[in-house]
Amino acid sequence: MTSWPVYLDYAATTPVDPDVARAMSACLSDAEAFGNPASRLHAFGRAAEARVEQARGQVAALIGAVADDIIWTSGATEADNLAVIGAARYRSGVGRHVVTALTEHPAVLDACGYLERNGFTVTRLAPDAGGIIDPAVVEAALTPETVLVSIMHVNNEIGVIQDIAAIGAVCRARDVLFHVDAAQSAAHLPVDVMVQSIDLASLSAQKMYGPKGIGALYLNRDRIRRVEPLMFGGGQERGLRPGTVPTHQVVGMGEACRIVAGRRTKDATRISALRDRLWTGIGALPGVLRNGDPERCVAHILNVSVTGVEGESLHLALHDLAVSAGSACTTLDDAPSAVLRSLGRSDQLARASVRFSLGRPTTAADIDRAIATFHGAVGHLRAIAPSAGIALA
Amino acid sequence: MNQYSALVMRHFTEPRHVGTLADGYDQILIGRAGQREQGTEVVFHLGIKGGQIAAVRFQAFGCPHTIAACSLVAERLTGAPVEAQGEIRPADLVAELAAPAAKMGRFLVIEDALRRGLAAWDNRRLGRQ
Numbered sequence: 001m002t003s004w005p006v007y008l009d010y011a012a013t014t015p016v017d018p019d020v021a022r023a024m025s026a027c028l029s030d031a032e033a034f035g036n037p038a039s040r041l042h043a044f045g046r047a048a049e050a051r052v053e054q055a056r057g058q059v060a061a062l063i064g065a066v067a068d069d070i071i072w073t074s075g076a077t078e079a080d081n082l083a084v085i086g087a088a089r090y091r092s093g094v095g096r097h098v099v100t101a102l103t104e105h106p107a108v109l110d111a112c113g114y115l116e117r118n119g120f121t122v123t124r125l126a127p128d129a130g131g132i133i134d135p136a137v138v139e140a141a142l143t144p145e146t147v148l149v150s151i152m153h154v155n156n157e158i159g160v161i162q163d164i165a166a167i168g169a170v171c172r173a174r175d176v177l178f179h180v181d182a183a184q185s186a187a188h189l190p191v192d193v194m195v196q197s198i199d200l201a202s203l204s205a206q207k208m209y210g211p212k213g214i215g216a217l218y219l220n221r222d223r224i225r226r227v228e229p230l231m232f233g234g235g236q237e238r239g240l241r242p243g244t245v246p247t248h249q250v251v252g253m254g255e256a257c258r259i260v261a262g263r264r265t266k267d268a269t270r271i272s273a274l275r276d277r278l279w280t281g282i283g284a285l286p287g288v289l290r291n292g293d294p295e296r297c298v299a300h301i302l303n304v305s306v307t308g309v310e311g312e313s314l315h316l317a318l319h320d321l322a323v324s325a326g327s328a329c330t331t332l333d334d335a336p337s338a339v340l341r342s343l344g345r346s347d348q349l350a351r352a353s354v355r356f357s358l359g360r361p362t363t364a365a366d367i368d369r370a371i372a373t374f375h376g377a378v379g380h381l382r383a384i385a386p387s388a389g390i391a392l393a
Numbered sequence: 394m395n396q397y398s399a400l401v402m403r404h405f406t407e408p409r410h411v412g413t414l415a416d417g418y419d420q421i422l423i424g425r426a427g428q429r430e431q432g433t434e435v436v437f438h439l440g441i442k443g444g445q446i447a448a449v450r451f452q453a454f455g456c457p458h459t460i461a462a463c464s465l466v467a468e469r470l471t472g473a474p475v476e477a478q479g480e481i482r483p484a485d486l487v488a489e490l491a492a493p494a495a496k497m498g499r500f501l502v503i504e505d506a507l508r509r510g511l512a513a514w515d516n517r518r519l520g521r522q
Contacts, residue, residue, distance in 0.1 A: 308454075309454075310432060310433075310454055310455050310456055310459075312456040312457060313405070313455065313456055313457050313460060316397065316405065316457045317405075346430075347430070347432075348429065348430060348432070351432070383411065384408060384411050384452060384453055384454075384460060385434075385452060385453065385454040386425075386434055386435075386436045386452040386453070386454060387452075
Protein backbone atom coordinates (compact mmCIF):
# COMPACT_ATOMS: atom_id res chain seq x y z
CA MET A 1 0.00 0.00 0.00
CA THR A 2 1.57 3.25 -1.11
CA SER A 3 -0.48 5.48 1.15
CA TRP A 4 -3.12 4.98 3.78
CA PRO A 5 -6.71 5.66 2.78
CA VAL A 6 -8.52 8.69 4.15
CA TYR A 7 -10.20 7.44 7.31
CA LEU A 8 -13.89 8.37 7.26
CA ASP A 9 -15.22 5.52 9.39
CA TYR A 10 -15.38 7.15 12.83
CA ALA A 11 -18.84 5.70 13.42
CA ALA A 12 -17.21 2.26 13.28
CA THR A 13 -14.56 3.22 15.78
CA THR A 14 -12.43 6.17 16.79
CA PRO A 15 -8.72 6.38 17.54
CA VAL A 16 -7.80 6.63 21.21
CA ASP A 17 -7.28 10.19 22.40
CA PRO A 18 -3.65 10.67 23.54
CA ASP A 19 -4.83 11.85 26.98
CA VAL A 20 -6.93 8.68 27.27
CA ALA A 21 -3.95 6.54 26.32
CA ARG A 22 -1.83 8.30 28.96
CA ALA A 23 -4.44 7.73 31.67
CA MET A 24 -4.72 4.07 30.72
CA SER A 25 -0.98 3.63 30.55
CA ALA A 26 -0.61 5.06 34.03
CA CYS A 27 -2.97 2.37 35.32
CA LEU A 28 -0.83 -0.31 33.72
CA SER A 29 2.48 1.06 34.94
CA ASP A 30 1.79 2.64 38.33
CA ALA A 31 2.91 0.27 41.09
CA GLU A 32 -0.12 1.04 43.23
CA ALA A 33 -2.77 0.66 40.51
CA PHE A 34 -2.64 -3.04 39.65
CA GLY A 35 -4.81 -4.26 42.52
CA ASN A 36 -8.17 -5.86 42.04
CA PRO A 37 -10.73 -3.09 42.56
CA ALA A 38 -12.91 -5.58 44.45
CA SER A 39 -10.13 -6.23 47.03
CA ARG A 40 -11.21 -3.64 49.53
CA LEU A 41 -9.34 -5.25 52.39
CA HIS A 42 -6.01 -3.76 51.35
CA ALA A 43 -4.58 -0.55 49.98
CA PHE A 44 -3.81 -1.92 46.50
CA GLY A 45 -7.42 -2.86 45.93
CA ARG A 46 -8.71 0.39 47.36
CA ALA A 47 -6.35 2.42 45.14
CA ALA A 48 -7.66 0.67 42.06
CA GLU A 49 -11.23 1.03 43.27
CA ALA A 50 -10.74 4.77 43.68
CA ARG A 51 -9.73 5.07 40.02
CA VAL A 52 -12.67 2.93 38.93
CA GLU A 53 -15.11 5.02 40.91
CA GLN A 54 -13.68 8.27 39.59
CA ALA A 55 -14.22 6.93 36.07
CA ARG A 56 -17.75 5.86 36.95
CA GLY A 57 -18.47 9.42 37.99
CA GLN A 58 -17.04 10.77 34.73
CA VAL A 59 -19.25 8.49 32.65
CA ALA A 60 -22.30 9.37 34.74
CA ALA A 61 -21.61 13.09 34.41
CA LEU A 62 -21.65 12.88 30.61
CA ILE A 63 -25.28 11.71 30.62
CA GLY A 64 -26.65 13.51 33.66
CA ALA A 65 -26.73 10.37 35.82
CA VAL A 66 -25.41 9.49 39.25
CA ALA A 67 -22.36 7.27 39.49
CA ASP A 68 -24.18 4.43 41.25
CA ASP A 69 -26.38 3.96 38.18
CA ILE A 70 -23.45 3.06 35.89
CA ILE A 71 -22.61 -0.62 35.30
CA TRP A 72 -19.41 -1.50 33.42
CA THR A 73 -19.75 -3.84 30.46
CA SER A 74 -17.48 -4.98 27.64
CA GLY A 75 -19.06 -2.51 25.24
CA ALA A 76 -22.37 -1.32 23.88
CA THR A 77 -23.29 -4.73 22.47
CA GLU A 78 -23.17 -6.29 25.92
CA ALA A 79 -24.93 -3.28 27.41
CA ASP A 80 -27.72 -3.63 24.83
CA ASN A 81 -28.06 -7.34 25.56
CA LEU A 82 -28.08 -6.80 29.32
CA ALA A 83 -30.62 -3.99 29.02
CA VAL A 84 -33.02 -5.70 26.65
CA ILE A 85 -32.88 -9.26 27.92
CA GLY A 86 -32.15 -8.36 31.53
CA ALA A 87 -34.89 -5.76 31.90
CA ALA A 88 -37.50 -7.78 30.00
CA ARG A 89 -36.83 -10.84 32.12
CA TYR A 90 -36.85 -8.82 35.31
CA ARG A 91 -40.25 -7.37 34.44
CA SER A 92 -41.66 -10.58 32.92
CA GLY A 93 -44.08 -10.90 35.82
CA VAL A 94 -45.77 -7.71 34.62
CA GLY A 95 -45.89 -8.59 30.92
CA ARG A 96 -43.97 -10.15 28.06
CA HIS A 97 -44.14 -7.60 25.23
CA VAL A 98 -41.22 -5.52 23.94
CA VAL A 99 -41.30 -2.70 21.39
CA THR A 100 -38.31 -1.79 19.22
CA ALA A 101 -37.63 -0.56 15.66
CA LEU A 102 -36.51 -2.22 12.45
CA THR A 103 -33.62 0.25 12.28
CA GLU A 104 -32.06 -0.76 15.60
CA HIS A 105 -28.55 -2.15 15.95
CA PRO A 106 -28.31 -5.95 15.70
CA ALA A 107 -27.29 -6.02 19.36
CA VAL A 108 -30.84 -4.93 20.18
CA LEU A 109 -32.65 -6.74 17.37
CA ASP A 110 -30.94 -10.06 18.01
CA ALA A 111 -31.54 -9.72 21.76
CA CYS A 112 -35.21 -9.14 20.96
CA GLY A 113 -35.15 -12.21 18.73
CA TYR A 114 -33.81 -14.21 21.66
CA LEU A 115 -36.65 -12.96 23.84
CA GLU A 116 -39.12 -13.91 21.12
CA ARG A 117 -37.81 -17.45 21.10
CA ASN A 118 -38.31 -17.51 24.85
CA GLY A 119 -41.94 -16.58 25.19
CA PHE A 120 -41.95 -12.82 24.60
CA THR A 121 -43.76 -10.93 21.88
CA VAL A 122 -41.78 -8.29 20.00
CA THR A 123 -43.13 -5.40 17.93
CA ARG A 124 -40.60 -3.95 15.46
CA LEU A 125 -41.70 -0.51 14.34
CA ALA A 126 -41.08 0.69 10.79
CA PRO A 127 -39.53 4.14 10.39
CA ASP A 128 -40.80 6.75 7.96
CA ALA A 129 -38.88 7.29 4.70
CA GLY A 130 -36.43 9.52 6.56
CA GLY A 131 -35.72 6.93 9.23
CA ILE A 132 -37.71 8.62 11.98
CA ILE A 133 -39.76 6.66 14.52
CA ASP A 134 -42.83 8.77 15.36
CA PRO A 135 -43.42 8.84 19.15
CA ALA A 136 -47.14 8.47 18.40
CA VAL A 137 -46.36 5.18 16.61
CA VAL A 138 -44.49 4.01 19.70
CA GLU A 139 -47.45 4.95 21.88
CA ALA A 140 -49.86 3.11 19.60
CA ALA A 141 -47.75 -0.04 19.86
CA LEU A 142 -47.88 -0.17 23.66
CA THR A 143 -50.18 -2.73 25.27
CA PRO A 144 -50.86 -3.59 28.90
CA GLU A 145 -48.31 -6.37 28.39
CA THR A 146 -45.49 -4.03 27.25
CA VAL A 147 -42.56 -3.96 29.66
CA LEU A 148 -39.82 -2.39 27.56
CA VAL A 149 -39.28 -0.02 24.63
CA SER A 150 -35.81 0.05 23.04
CA ILE A 151 -35.09 2.85 20.55
CA MET A 152 -31.62 4.10 19.67
CA HIS A 153 -30.72 7.79 19.94
CA VAL A 154 -28.67 8.07 16.73
CA ASN A 155 -28.82 5.44 14.02
CA ASN A 156 -25.40 3.97 13.37
CA GLU A 157 -25.90 3.65 9.60
CA ILE A 158 -27.76 6.79 8.57
CA GLY A 159 -27.19 9.11 11.52
CA VAL A 160 -30.83 9.98 12.07
CA ILE A 161 -31.60 11.41 15.52
CA GLN A 162 -34.73 10.09 17.21
CA ASP A 163 -36.84 12.29 19.47
CA ILE A 164 -35.79 10.44 22.58
CA ALA A 165 -37.37 12.89 25.03
CA ALA A 166 -40.78 12.52 23.38
CA ILE A 167 -40.56 8.72 23.26
CA GLY A 168 -39.32 8.73 26.85
CA ALA A 169 -42.31 10.79 27.93
CA VAL A 170 -44.66 8.32 26.24
CA CYS A 171 -43.03 5.40 28.04
CA ARG A 172 -42.96 7.16 31.40
CA ALA A 173 -46.65 8.02 31.15
CA ARG A 174 -47.46 4.35 30.58
CA ASP A 175 -44.93 3.08 33.14
CA VAL A 176 -42.98 1.19 30.48
CA LEU A 177 -39.21 0.93 30.77
CA PHE A 178 -37.28 2.85 28.10
CA HIS A 179 -33.87 1.70 26.85
CA VAL A 180 -31.75 3.89 24.57
CA ASP A 181 -28.67 2.73 22.68
CA ALA A 182 -26.63 5.93 22.89
CA ALA A 183 -23.39 4.45 21.54
CA GLN A 184 -23.48 6.61 18.45
CA SER A 185 -24.75 9.80 20.06
CA ALA A 186 -22.97 10.42 23.35
CA ALA A 187 -19.85 11.91 21.74
CA HIS A 188 -21.87 14.22 19.50
CA LEU A 189 -25.13 15.22 21.19
CA PRO A 190 -26.27 16.08 24.68
CA VAL A 191 -27.66 13.03 26.45
CA ASP A 192 -29.53 13.67 29.69
CA VAL A 193 -31.19 10.63 31.16
CA MET A 194 -33.37 12.73 33.46
CA VAL A 195 -34.58 15.27 30.88
CA GLN A 196 -35.10 12.54 28.27
CA SER A 197 -36.82 10.09 30.66
CA ILE A 198 -34.33 7.32 29.88
CA ASP A 199 -34.38 4.27 32.15
CA LEU A 200 -31.54 2.31 30.57
CA ALA A 201 -28.81 3.57 28.23
CA SER A 202 -25.96 1.80 26.45
CA LEU A 203 -22.60 3.51 25.96
CA SER A 204 -19.39 2.53 24.19
CA ALA A 205 -15.92 3.97 24.83
CA GLN A 206 -14.57 3.13 21.39
CA LYS A 207 -17.06 5.47 19.70
CA MET A 208 -15.81 8.42 21.76
CA TYR A 209 -12.01 8.23 21.43
CA GLY A 210 -11.71 5.72 24.25
CA PRO A 211 -10.49 2.12 24.17
CA LYS A 212 -12.22 -0.88 22.68
CA GLY A 213 -13.53 -3.54 25.02
CA ILE A 214 -15.29 -1.29 27.51
CA GLY A 215 -18.75 0.19 27.71
CA ALA A 216 -21.41 0.94 30.24
CA LEU A 217 -25.07 0.43 30.96
CA TYR A 218 -26.94 3.19 32.72
CA LEU A 219 -29.65 1.81 34.96
CA ASN A 220 -32.13 4.20 36.55
CA ARG A 221 -32.54 2.53 39.92
CA ASP A 222 -35.50 4.69 40.80
CA ARG A 223 -37.35 2.99 37.96
CA ILE A 224 -35.82 -0.47 37.85
CA ARG A 225 -33.96 -1.79 40.84
CA ARG A 226 -31.99 -4.36 38.88
CA VAL A 227 -31.91 -6.38 35.68
CA GLU A 228 -31.55 -10.13 35.38
CA PRO A 229 -27.82 -10.71 34.85
CA LEU A 230 -26.57 -12.56 31.79
CA MET A 231 -23.41 -13.82 33.47
CA PHE A 232 -22.78 -15.40 36.82
CA GLY A 233 -19.82 -15.96 39.03
CA GLY A 234 -19.07 -12.94 41.14
CA GLY A 235 -20.57 -10.02 42.94
CA GLN A 236 -18.96 -7.24 40.91
CA GLU A 237 -21.17 -4.45 39.64
CA ARG A 238 -23.70 -5.42 42.31
CA GLY A 239 -23.97 -8.87 40.81
CA LEU A 240 -25.39 -7.55 37.56
CA ARG A 241 -22.17 -7.97 35.60
CA PRO A 242 -19.71 -10.26 37.36
CA GLY A 243 -16.04 -10.36 36.46
CA THR A 244 -12.99 -8.40 37.59
CA VAL A 245 -13.34 -4.78 36.54
CA PRO A 246 -10.48 -3.85 34.16
CA THR A 247 -9.16 -0.72 35.82
CA HIS A 248 -7.20 0.63 32.84
CA GLN A 249 -10.16 0.16 30.50
CA VAL A 250 -12.71 1.92 32.67
CA VAL A 251 -10.25 4.71 33.46
CA GLY A 252 -9.84 5.14 29.70
CA MET A 253 -13.59 5.36 29.24
CA GLY A 254 -13.91 7.83 32.10
CA GLU A 255 -11.21 10.06 30.67
CA ALA A 256 -12.81 9.84 27.19
CA CYS A 257 -16.13 10.98 28.66
CA ARG A 258 -14.46 13.85 30.50
CA ILE A 259 -12.85 15.04 27.28
CA VAL A 260 -16.08 14.67 25.28
CA ALA A 261 -17.99 16.74 27.82
CA GLY A 262 -15.54 19.59 27.37
CA ARG A 263 -15.47 19.73 23.58
CA ARG A 264 -18.62 18.04 22.24
CA THR A 265 -20.41 21.19 21.10
CA LYS A 266 -17.37 22.71 19.41
CA ASP A 267 -16.54 19.40 17.69
CA ALA A 268 -20.09 18.99 16.41
CA THR A 269 -20.08 22.47 14.86
CA ARG A 270 -16.82 21.89 13.00
CA ILE A 271 -17.62 18.33 11.92
CA SER A 272 -21.10 19.29 10.77
CA ALA A 273 -19.59 21.94 8.45
CA LEU A 274 -17.19 19.36 7.00
CA ARG A 275 -20.06 16.88 6.54
CA ASP A 276 -22.01 19.56 4.65
CA ARG A 277 -18.97 20.24 2.47
CA LEU A 278 -18.81 16.52 1.68
CA TRP A 279 -22.49 16.35 0.78
CA THR A 280 -22.25 19.45 -1.41
CA GLY A 281 -19.36 17.84 -3.25
CA ILE A 282 -20.71 14.34 -3.81
CA GLY A 283 -24.36 15.34 -4.02
CA ALA A 284 -23.47 17.40 -7.10
CA LEU A 285 -23.29 14.13 -9.04
CA PRO A 286 -26.64 13.07 -10.53
CA GLY A 287 -28.16 9.97 -9.00
CA VAL A 288 -26.52 10.33 -5.57
CA LEU A 289 -29.26 10.06 -2.97
CA ARG A 290 -28.92 10.96 0.68
CA ASN A 291 -30.28 8.38 3.10
CA GLY A 292 -32.06 9.54 6.23
CA ASP A 293 -33.76 12.82 7.06
CA PRO A 294 -31.07 15.51 6.54
CA GLU A 295 -32.86 17.81 8.99
CA ARG A 296 -32.57 15.20 11.74
CA CYS A 297 -29.03 13.95 11.17
CA VAL A 298 -26.14 13.83 13.62
CA ALA A 299 -23.08 15.90 12.69
CA HIS A 300 -20.64 13.14 11.81
CA ILE A 301 -22.58 10.75 9.53
CA LEU A 302 -23.46 11.01 5.84
CA ASN A 303 -25.05 8.00 4.14
CA VAL A 304 -25.70 7.98 0.41
CA SER A 305 -26.95 5.53 -2.21
CA VAL A 306 -25.79 5.70 -5.80
CA THR A 307 -27.84 4.81 -8.86
CA GLY A 308 -26.28 3.09 -11.85
CA VAL A 309 -23.46 1.32 -10.01
CA GLU A 310 -23.16 -2.03 -8.29
CA GLY A 311 -22.41 -1.97 -4.57
CA GLU A 312 -19.36 -4.21 -4.32
CA SER A 313 -17.70 -2.52 -7.27
CA LEU A 314 -18.45 0.89 -5.77
CA HIS A 315 -16.73 -0.07 -2.55
CA LEU A 316 -13.70 -1.47 -4.34
CA ALA A 317 -13.47 1.64 -6.51
CA LEU A 318 -13.49 3.69 -3.29
CA HIS A 319 -10.55 1.78 -1.81
CA ASP A 320 -8.71 5.06 -1.33
CA LEU A 321 -11.29 5.87 1.33
CA ALA A 322 -11.85 3.98 4.58
CA VAL A 323 -15.65 4.06 4.67
CA SER A 324 -18.39 1.55 5.45
CA ALA A 325 -21.07 -0.11 3.42
CA GLY A 326 -24.01 0.16 5.79
CA SER A 327 -22.53 -0.26 9.23
CA ALA A 328 -19.22 -1.84 10.01
CA CYS A 329 -21.17 -4.41 12.01
CA THR A 330 -23.00 -5.74 8.96
CA THR A 331 -20.38 -5.71 6.22
CA LEU A 332 -19.34 -9.27 6.95
CA ASP A 333 -22.39 -10.62 5.18
CA ASP A 334 -23.59 -9.88 1.67
CA ALA A 335 -27.16 -8.94 2.52
CA PRO A 336 -28.23 -5.40 1.66
CA SER A 337 -28.61 -3.07 4.63
CA ALA A 338 -31.83 -3.85 6.50
CA VAL A 339 -31.90 -0.24 7.69
CA LEU A 340 -31.89 1.13 4.14
CA ARG A 341 -34.42 -1.48 3.01
CA SER A 342 -36.71 -0.35 5.83
CA LEU A 343 -36.53 3.20 4.44
CA GLY A 344 -37.89 1.87 1.14
CA ARG A 345 -34.61 1.74 -0.79
CA SER A 346 -34.33 -1.01 -3.42
CA ASP A 347 -31.83 -3.83 -2.99
CA GLN A 348 -29.60 -2.18 -5.59
CA LEU A 349 -29.61 1.18 -3.80
CA ALA A 350 -29.23 -0.44 -0.41
CA ARG A 351 -26.16 -2.30 -1.68
CA ALA A 352 -24.71 0.70 -3.53
CA SER A 353 -24.60 2.75 -0.36
CA VAL A 354 -21.74 4.37 1.45
CA ARG A 355 -21.55 5.55 5.02
CA PHE A 356 -19.07 8.36 5.52
CA SER A 357 -18.44 9.20 9.16
CA LEU A 358 -16.22 12.05 10.24
CA GLY A 359 -14.27 12.61 13.41
CA ARG A 360 -12.04 14.98 15.32
CA PRO A 361 -8.98 14.42 13.09
CA THR A 362 -10.92 14.93 9.82
CA THR A 363 -9.70 17.90 7.78
CA ALA A 364 -11.06 19.85 4.82
CA ALA A 365 -8.28 18.29 2.72
CA ASP A 366 -9.57 14.82 3.68
CA ILE A 367 -13.06 15.82 2.55
CA ASP A 368 -11.83 17.22 -0.75
CA ARG A 369 -9.86 14.04 -1.42
CA ALA A 370 -12.98 12.01 -0.60
CA ILE A 371 -15.08 14.06 -3.00
CA ALA A 372 -12.56 13.62 -5.82
CA THR A 373 -12.25 9.88 -5.16
CA PHE A 374 -16.01 9.46 -5.09
CA HIS A 375 -16.48 11.30 -8.38
CA GLY A 376 -13.75 9.19 -9.97
CA ALA A 377 -15.19 5.90 -8.72
CA VAL A 378 -18.77 6.59 -9.76
CA GLY A 379 -17.68 7.96 -13.13
CA HIS A 380 -15.48 4.89 -13.76
CA LEU A 381 -18.28 2.42 -13.03
CA ARG A 382 -20.98 4.31 -14.91
CA ALA A 383 -18.71 4.45 -17.96
CA ILE A 384 -18.45 0.65 -17.91
CA ALA A 385 -22.16 -0.04 -17.30
CA PRO A 386 -24.69 -0.56 -20.11
CA SER A 387 -26.49 2.72 -20.61
CA ALA A 388 -29.75 2.63 -18.73
CA GLY A 389 -30.00 6.27 -17.86
CA ILE A 390 -29.33 7.48 -14.36
CA ALA A 391 -32.53 7.26 -12.42
CA LEU A 392 -32.92 9.90 -9.79
CA ALA A 393 -34.72 7.70 -7.29
CA MET B 394 -8.40 -5.58 -0.85
CA ASN B 395 -6.91 -9.04 -0.42
CA GLN B 396 -10.12 -10.79 -1.48
CA TYR B 397 -9.33 -9.71 -5.04
CA SER B 398 -6.48 -11.22 -7.03
CA ALA B 399 -3.97 -9.04 -8.82
CA LEU B 400 -5.57 -10.08 -12.11
CA VAL B 401 -9.01 -8.93 -10.92
CA MET B 402 -7.57 -5.64 -9.70
CA ARG B 403 -5.81 -5.03 -13.00
CA HIS B 404 -8.86 -5.64 -15.15
CA PHE B 405 -11.22 -3.88 -12.72
CA THR B 406 -9.10 -0.78 -12.43
CA GLU B 407 -8.26 -0.56 -16.13
CA PRO B 408 -10.76 -2.69 -18.02
CA ARG B 409 -9.93 -3.36 -21.67
CA HIS B 410 -12.40 -3.09 -24.55
CA VAL B 411 -15.20 -1.20 -22.79
CA GLY B 412 -17.92 0.20 -25.03
CA THR B 413 -19.97 -0.76 -28.08
CA LEU B 414 -19.36 -1.33 -31.82
CA ALA B 415 -21.34 0.44 -34.53
CA ASP B 416 -20.01 -0.40 -37.98
CA GLY B 417 -16.99 -1.45 -40.02
CA TYR B 418 -17.52 -5.21 -39.74
CA ASP B 419 -19.21 -7.96 -41.76
CA GLN B 420 -21.53 -8.40 -38.86
CA ILE B 421 -21.82 -7.20 -35.28
CA LEU B 422 -23.08 -9.83 -32.84
CA ILE B 423 -24.70 -8.54 -29.70
CA GLY B 424 -25.12 -10.77 -26.66
CA ARG B 425 -26.90 -9.41 -23.62
CA ALA B 426 -27.75 -11.22 -20.38
CA GLY B 427 -28.60 -10.60 -16.75
CA GLN B 428 -30.69 -7.99 -15.01
CA ARG B 429 -29.46 -4.94 -13.19
CA GLU B 430 -32.02 -5.54 -10.45
CA GLN B 431 -30.40 -8.94 -9.85
CA GLY B 432 -26.97 -7.34 -9.58
CA THR B 433 -25.40 -8.37 -12.91
CA GLU B 434 -26.01 -7.18 -16.46
CA VAL B 435 -23.50 -7.64 -19.29
CA VAL B 436 -23.52 -6.81 -22.98
CA PHE B 437 -20.94 -7.98 -25.52
CA HIS B 438 -20.52 -6.52 -29.00
CA LEU B 439 -18.45 -8.70 -31.32
CA GLY B 440 -17.34 -7.30 -34.66
CA ILE B 441 -16.96 -10.17 -37.16
CA LYS B 442 -14.74 -10.03 -40.22
CA GLY B 443 -14.03 -13.11 -42.37
CA GLY B 444 -15.19 -15.52 -39.71
CA GLN B 445 -12.92 -14.01 -37.09
CA ILE B 446 -13.79 -11.87 -34.07
CA ALA B 447 -12.02 -8.73 -35.19
CA ALA B 448 -13.03 -6.60 -32.23
CA VAL B 449 -14.85 -7.02 -28.91
CA ARG B 450 -16.45 -4.42 -26.71
CA PHE B 451 -18.32 -4.98 -23.45
CA GLN B 452 -20.44 -3.13 -20.96
CA ALA B 453 -21.05 -4.46 -17.47
CA PHE B 454 -23.01 -3.61 -14.37
CA GLY B 455 -21.75 -5.97 -11.75
CA CYS B 456 -19.26 -6.90 -9.10
CA PRO B 457 -15.48 -6.49 -9.56
CA HIS B 458 -15.11 -10.13 -10.61
CA THR B 459 -17.77 -9.67 -13.29
CA ILE B 460 -16.11 -6.57 -14.71
CA ALA B 461 -12.68 -8.21 -14.62
CA ALA B 462 -14.01 -11.38 -16.25
CA CYS B 463 -15.67 -9.41 -19.06
CA SER B 464 -12.45 -7.53 -19.69
CA LEU B 465 -10.44 -10.74 -19.69
CA VAL B 466 -12.89 -12.47 -22.03
CA ALA B 467 -12.93 -9.50 -24.40
CA GLU B 468 -9.16 -9.50 -24.54
CA ARG B 469 -9.05 -13.24 -25.13
CA LEU B 470 -11.69 -13.35 -27.86
CA THR B 471 -10.18 -10.57 -29.95
CA GLY B 472 -8.73 -12.23 -33.06
CA ALA B 473 -10.25 -15.64 -32.26
CA PRO B 474 -12.65 -17.63 -34.47
CA VAL B 475 -16.32 -16.78 -33.91
CA GLU B 476 -16.94 -20.17 -32.33
CA ALA B 477 -14.46 -19.38 -29.55
CA GLN B 478 -17.09 -17.42 -27.68
CA GLY B 479 -18.89 -20.68 -27.05
CA GLU B 480 -15.79 -22.11 -25.42
CA ILE B 481 -15.58 -19.68 -22.51
CA ARG B 482 -16.20 -21.74 -19.36
CA PRO B 483 -17.41 -20.07 -16.15
CA ALA B 484 -15.48 -22.57 -14.04
CA ASP B 485 -12.26 -21.62 -15.83
CA LEU B 486 -12.93 -17.93 -15.14
CA VAL B 487 -13.54 -18.64 -11.46
CA ALA B 488 -10.21 -20.44 -11.26
CA GLU B 489 -8.24 -17.95 -13.30
CA LEU B 490 -9.52 -14.94 -11.38
CA ALA B 491 -9.33 -16.76 -8.03
CA ALA B 492 -12.95 -15.82 -7.47
CA PRO B 493 -15.04 -17.20 -4.60
CA ALA B 494 -17.24 -20.12 -5.64
CA ALA B 495 -20.27 -17.99 -4.75
CA LYS B 496 -19.46 -15.84 -7.78
CA MET B 497 -20.20 -18.66 -10.23
CA GLY B 498 -23.69 -17.29 -10.85
CA ARG B 499 -22.25 -14.01 -12.13
CA PHE B 500 -19.99 -15.85 -14.54
CA LEU B 501 -22.93 -17.86 -15.82
CA VAL B 502 -24.45 -14.53 -16.89
CA ILE B 503 -21.32 -13.84 -18.95
CA GLU B 504 -21.60 -17.28 -20.52
CA ASP B 505 -25.26 -16.62 -21.34
CA ALA B 506 -24.40 -13.33 -23.05
CA LEU B 507 -21.71 -14.97 -25.18
CA ARG B 508 -24.00 -17.84 -26.14
CA ARG B 509 -26.61 -15.37 -27.27
CA GLY B 510 -24.01 -13.68 -29.43
CA LEU B 511 -23.06 -17.04 -30.88
CA ALA B 512 -26.72 -17.93 -31.47
CA ALA B 513 -27.07 -14.73 -33.52
CA TRP B 514 -24.12 -15.88 -35.60
CA ASP B 515 -25.53 -19.37 -36.10
CA ASN B 516 -28.92 -17.97 -37.05
CA ARG B 517 -27.36 -15.74 -39.68
CA ARG B 518 -25.14 -18.55 -40.99
CA LEU B 519 -28.03 -20.99 -41.17
CA GLY B 520 -30.32 -18.46 -42.81
CA ARG B 521 -32.72 -18.28 -39.88
CA GLN B 522 -33.07 -14.52 -39.86
